[in-house]
Amino acid sequence: MIDQGLAAQLEALLGDRFTCSPGVCTEHGRDISHLDPHSPDAVVFPLSTEEVQAVVKACAAHGTPIVPYGVGTSLEGNIHALRGGVCIDLSRMDKILKVNQNDLDVVVEPGVTRLQLNEYLRDTGLFFPIDPGANATIGGMASTRASGTNAVRYGTMKDNVLSLEVVTPSGEVIRTARRARKSSAGYDLTRLYVGSEGTLGIITEVTLRLYGMPEKIASAVCPFDDIGNAIQSVMETIQLGVPIARIEFLDTQTIRAVNHVSKLDLPESPHLFLEFHGTEQGVDEQVALVSEIFAGNGAGAFQWAEKPEDRTKLWQARHDAALSIPAYATNTRQWWTDICVPISRLADCIAETHADIAESGLYAPMLGHVGDGNFHLAICQREGEPEDVERAKTLNDRLVRRALAAGGTCTGEHGVGRGKMAYLEEELGGSVDVMRSIKQALDPGNIMNPDKIFHFQG
Amino acid sequence: MIDQGLAAQLEALLGDRFTCSPGVCTEHGRDISHLDPHSPDAVVFPLSTEEVQAVVKACAAHGTPIVPYGVGTSLEGNIHALRGGVCIDLSRMDKILKVNQNDLDVVVEPGVTRLQLNEYLRDTGLFFPIDPGANATIGGMASTRASGTNAVRYGTMKDNVLSLEVVTPSGEVIRTARRARKSSAGYDLTRLYVGSEGTLGIITEVTLRLYGMPEKIASAVCPFDDIGNAIQSVMETIQLGVPIARIEFLDTQTIRAVNHVSKLDLPESPHLFLEFHGTEQGVDEQVALVSEIFAGNGAGAFQWAEKPEDRTKLWQARHDAALSIPAYATNTRQWWTDICVPISRLADCIAETHADIAESGLYAPMLGHVGDGNFHLAICQREGEPEDVERAKTLNDRLVRRALAAGGTCTGEHGVGRGKMAYLEEELGGSVDVMRSIKQALDPGNIMNPDKIFHFQG
Numbered sequence A, B: 001m002i003d004q005g006l007a008a009q010l011e012a013l014l015g016d017r018f019t020c021s022p023g024v025c026t027e028h029g030r031d032i033s034h035l036d037p038h039s040p041d042a043v044v045f046p047l048s049t050e051e052v053q054a055v056v057k058a059c060a061a062h063g064t065p066i067v068p069y070g071v072g073t074s075l076e077g078n079i080h081a082l083r084g085g086v087c088i089d090l091s092r093m094d095k096i097l098k099v100n101q102n103d104l105d106v107v108v109e110p111g112v113t114r115l116q117l118n119e120y121l122r123d124t125g126l127f128f129p130i131d132p133g134a135n136a137t138i139g140g141m142a143s144t145r146a147s148g149t150n151a152v153r154y155g156t157m158k159d160n161v162l163s164l165e166v167v168t169p170s171g172e173v174i175r176t177a178r179r180a181r182k183s184s185a186g187y188d189l190t191r192l193y194v195g196s197e198g199t200l201g202i203i204t205e206v207t208l209r210l211y212g213m214p215e216k217i218a219s220a221v222c223p224f225d226d227i228g229n230a231i232q233s234v235m236e237t238i239q240l241g242v243p244i245a246r247i248e249f250l251d252t253q254t255i256r257a258v259n260h261v262s263k264l265d266l267p268e269s270p271h272l273f274l275e276f277h278g279t280e281q282g283v284d285e286q287v288a289l290v291s292e293i294f295a296g297n298g299a300g301a302f303q304w305a306e307k308p309e310d311r312t313k314l315w316q317a318r319h320d321a322a323l324s325i326p327a328y329a330t331n332t333r334q335w336w337t338d339i340c341v342p343i344s345r346l347a348d349c350i351a352e353t354h355a356d357i358a359e360s361g362l363y364a365p366m367l368g369h370v371g372d373g374n375f376h377l378a379i380c381q382r383e384g385e386p387e388d389v390e391r392a393k394t395l396n397d398r399l400v401r402r403a404l405a406a407g408g409t410c411t412g413e414h415g416v417g418r419g420k421m422a423y424l425e426e427e428l429g430g431s432v433d434v435m436r437s438i439k440q441a442l443d444p445g446n447i448m449n450p451d452k453i454f455h456f457q458g
């Protein structure tokens, strides 16, 4: 329960865009993660930076926790309101403010989603490449340092946010950078807020880099008999510096789910899904090179999707893989986990993880953005099999430890949230104390998304 | 003067790698900037992280200021020891620790220079692209968020540092990230330290991204009758998304100096220096496209440098431009300044700046990494013309204000140092208070390179 005075203040400010409705609160306290939901006490739907600022100031004055919220697609309990408080749902701040066509950038409100943005850009010849499977908000994606299938070529949110407007925990509005392509003007606050998961303030505006639509796009799927060969092909492609736009791995278990739900008939074997961007000639060259690498590793035949609608279908299937899994593995609950390793360690890491999965007896399809060394498991825990929880925990634990031992990270793109807090300490040790000092400096009252990323009392 | 006890402690620790020699101190307190030098009271030359740590702990215990130092090529008084204290010269920590060929990365000590690194990598087929004109250290380059001619394609230090080892102001050793290509594991401390100019700690190890040597490299110089046409050509090249590796602007004044000093006979007109990286076909395609753009803007004939030695000569001339200017404009002192604007504003910004230069009556050659919207002036102040100082100040002031008005930044790559502190406040307003809070949190005693980037009392 939030303080009555605060409730009155927020209601006066926002009218029916302030609510304590149990339905709305419940909805804003749960996600598809493996973690128990925690509802906020109230939800607000601001429409402007000024409204966000007013809400933050009011909450700060009452010491009431705030959880920023995009569309709740994060996977590590990032939006759980562990101490109750006010959820600030930014999804109605969804205006695209300005496309600077000649500078290849765009200014958006945080609630704009990636599909909305690309739809809007369609006629400009420009696009925004970062594409987590879900139709997440740009503010949420910035906050988790999200990436997706195109990151191998276009980078992650860290590389594609030029500037942010942020409401700080004390209710000041700051802008972290101007619109120049590069700058050495002081500490890189843009990159500090990217990936901070709502723990340092609320992003109210984002300036993003855009890219010209490539002259040619070619997509293909390619089956392999053997996972080792598939991953060897990925490593060679990356090591040769082929500027491939997407190179995605789906293991046999994932293909089963995709075939079943997306009504495809891919062979039941490990696959790579590929996309090439470039000029006509450039794409031809890349394809020739990659075909040679793949042939040298015993790949099956490429199945090409040349037409835009076929391409869309192919990538829809890839993106739907995440949704296919629960639809296929009925009566299970997924534990989505996410690691990233240096590419030279990827083959070993995947092989050992598959051995673990076999031993666990669980259905745990693997898929990932392997060009970056990044992959996920969707560990399926069966209803009525309470021991699956422990099995999933062990599997996840061994996976993360393996990644750390290989010089990798406990999360390549989903963020730490609640789920990876202990591993963050293992990964970065004393650096987490530095993070705590920064949190203490910028949010001494610990009101911004408390109990996420690391333990901190304020 | 530093405390006697501290001096004894440092001497016991480092022997003759601790010195109070006035010559050494003077040398470590001056640079080629327009600002008055300030010497440290002592200089130390550590050889290991442990030694750095011991020095930092000793200084911290005495509240003695520390100035980290690479090779002193920064241009905004960044290394001036404004409060005296101990300069930590990292140039002897110059080991290349590990090339991870298959992961396209390398681990180096901070004193490794960019030329040393590329010399070492020569036989691996890999290279590190960031190239400020000077042969700076990797630690210094990380600290100023440096870039250079290749940044238009390969990014800046922010994009190419994977991980840092840092000795914090309290003498803890932290590692900011693992070696994975991407990570969402907590606050991005790597990017916080990149560009922090030694004010938050001392970088003692750097992991960098590397790139495969392109199959083909082609370089050319191209003269223009008119600056507007040259810049229009740059804008169109960037807006079309040509993956050009270098696109550098030298105005007529700069060409004069380069011709004179490098014994070249380039026509005395504005020039673009270009480089293309890619496959044979890819480079041919890029060249065809750029040739067409340039022809449409009335460019002169390309002069190609195909052979490696010709290419080296061409880029040597570009890199030497900075040194040519003082050699040509004898008896002057340079005020190097550096701004960056959104590319759509570049032509106007350059034209207005040239008008200012004409009005000032000063020799102030302009050169820059225009593909990023970034350029410099070397404002030459004549000996025995005391009014030149005021003229240079006005010119710089108008330039920076123009960049800010265009949505740009007061420094594209040289950092804030002492010289741009007032402009940083104008550029980022309340964000500078956030920076101060971070400084306060991480260096409450204000011992790390005090009085740089922003005013802060500690």
Ligand SMILES: Cc1cc2nc3c(=O)[nH]c(=O)nc-3n(C[C@H](O)[C@H](O)[C@H](O)COP(=O)(O)OP(=O)(O)OC[C@H]3O[C@@H](n4cnc5c(N)ncnc54)[C@H](O)[C@@H]3O)c2cc1C
Residues within 6 Å of the ligand: A032, A067, A068, A069, A070, A071, A072, A073, A074, A075, A078, A079, A090, A110, A131, A132, A133, A134, A135, A136, A137, A138, A139, A140, A141, A142, A143, A144, A145, A146, A147, A148, A149, A197, A198, A199, A201, A202, A203, A204, A322, A323, A413, A414, A449
């Ligand atoms: C099917 C599926 C597939 C996915 N695939 C990928 C993938 O390929 N790559 C990938 O990176 N992720 C993927 N994800 C994860 C998810 O989409 C990302 O974590 C996403 O970036 C979160 O965006 P959101 O708008 O849903 O934010 P939310 O989940 O609402 O919030 C995420 C975090 O950011 C904070 N936050 C949200 N908005 C703001 C704001 N404006 N200011 C400050 N803090 C804010 C929240 O407090 C929370 O900590 C996938 C998720 C699903 C369900």
Ligand SMILES: Cc1cc2nc3c(=O)[nH]c(=O)nc-3n(C[C@H](O)[C@H](O)[C@H](O)COP(=O)(O)OP(=O)(O)OC[C@H]3O[C@@H](n4cnc5c(N)ncnc54)[C@H](O)[C@@H]3O)c2cc1C
Residues within 6 Å of the ligand: B032, B067, B068, B069, B070, B071, B072, B073, B074, B075, B078, B079, B090, B110, B131, B132, B133, B134, B135, B136, B137, B138, B139, B140, B141, B142, B143, B144, B145, B146, B147, B148, B149, B197, B198, B199, B201, B202, B203, B204, B322, B323, B413, B414, B449
């Ligand atoms: C002729 C010439 C051309 C140039 N061209 C370019 C260019 O094209 N692009 C560009 O970006 N710059 C350019 N510069 C500027 C310069 O080379 C950079 O600023 C360089 O990055 C500084 O490196 P350094 O090793 O000389 O560091 P220093 O000048 O010694 O130090 C720079 C700053 O970093 C700090 N520092 C140094 N080492 C460390 C460390 N290990 N840990 C923490 N802090 C540290 C210092 O305290 C100081 O604040 C040019 C300079 C010259 C003289």
